[in-house]
Amino acid sequence: MTRHLAALVLTAVLAIGGAAPVRADAPPPAPSDVADGVVQRYLTTPYGELNGLRLADGRVVVFGPLMARSVAAAAPVGERIRVIGNKMADGAIRAAAVVNLVSGSTADDQPPGPPALPPSPSPGRKPLERYETAAPIDLVLHGPRGEANGVILADGSLVYFRPGLVRGPLRPGQSFAAIGIGSRGPHGLAMEAIVAASDLAAARAAAATVFNPPSPPEAPAPHVD
Structure with missing residues (x-):
């Protein structure tokens, strides 16, 4: 140890057991x-x-x-x-x-000693793939400023999202659907949402414009007298 x-x-x-005597010259214990x-x-x-x-x-x-x-x-x-x-x-x-x-x-969270070599990318990283999921919310996750930035769904899926992607409050039991990129492993599906909605039909409709944006209008042909 x-x-x-x-x-x-x-x-x-x-x-758990009670406070111990603190020496006058000892620094205050970390919270x-x-x-x-x-x-x-x-x-x-x-x-x-x-x-x-x-x-x-x-x-x-x-x-x-x-x-x-x-x-x-x-x-x-x-x-x-x-x-x-x-x-x-x-x-x-x-x-x-x-x-x-x-x-x-x-x-x-402390390394056993100074690393001999610079840390390399984790060998356990999985390639990202496109996923979609839909289920009631089991738990809402929050960022350091208290903003909602993810959910755990009732089917075990873990969905992260950037602030502003999901509008309105989220609560357990609420229907939630998302399409994005992530990976599936022994601990289940974890993904970063590209679009999110209350159901998959709405999420797919939103995803259609994200993954297949409309082509820009063609320039008008030059006028010839």
Whole structure:
């Protein structure tokens, strides 16, 4: 266990068991949040790279690429974990460390040492393909400023979208359809929406103008006397 992770785990224990005496010359502890739960599923980017997980109680945990390399091995689906990190405005937790409460395995966002070579693109990246999906919304995801930037659908699909693509509020149970590019892997479909609507018919109609824009009008023939 790295020194960084040991300090985070100690913080988690103190948060549960009570505050410990603080020396007058010690810096104030960094703010942190602790959440326990069972891993329900992992979340991925449209390229198929892990970037978060969802707990069985519905809470979402997000993490960076360094943690993604080890968190799935440390905390398989169905295992009970402890997440140490910082709660964001929408209630999701940005993880600094994950501890498997069954096996004791850990994952954190600190590299084990200085890399010998510059980091290379993830070998797990999948080629992007065109997908369409439609189902009721199960959960709305948010960006750092609180803006809706994605949804998890009832069929398990994960759809990201840029701010402004979806107009109006989104809520669980609402019908949602999207067409875009992404990949499908062991954790399901993850895609970036090009168009979104309340049903596939409307999404396909919108996509027709995006993927097949109308040709520009021809220039008028020159007038000849």
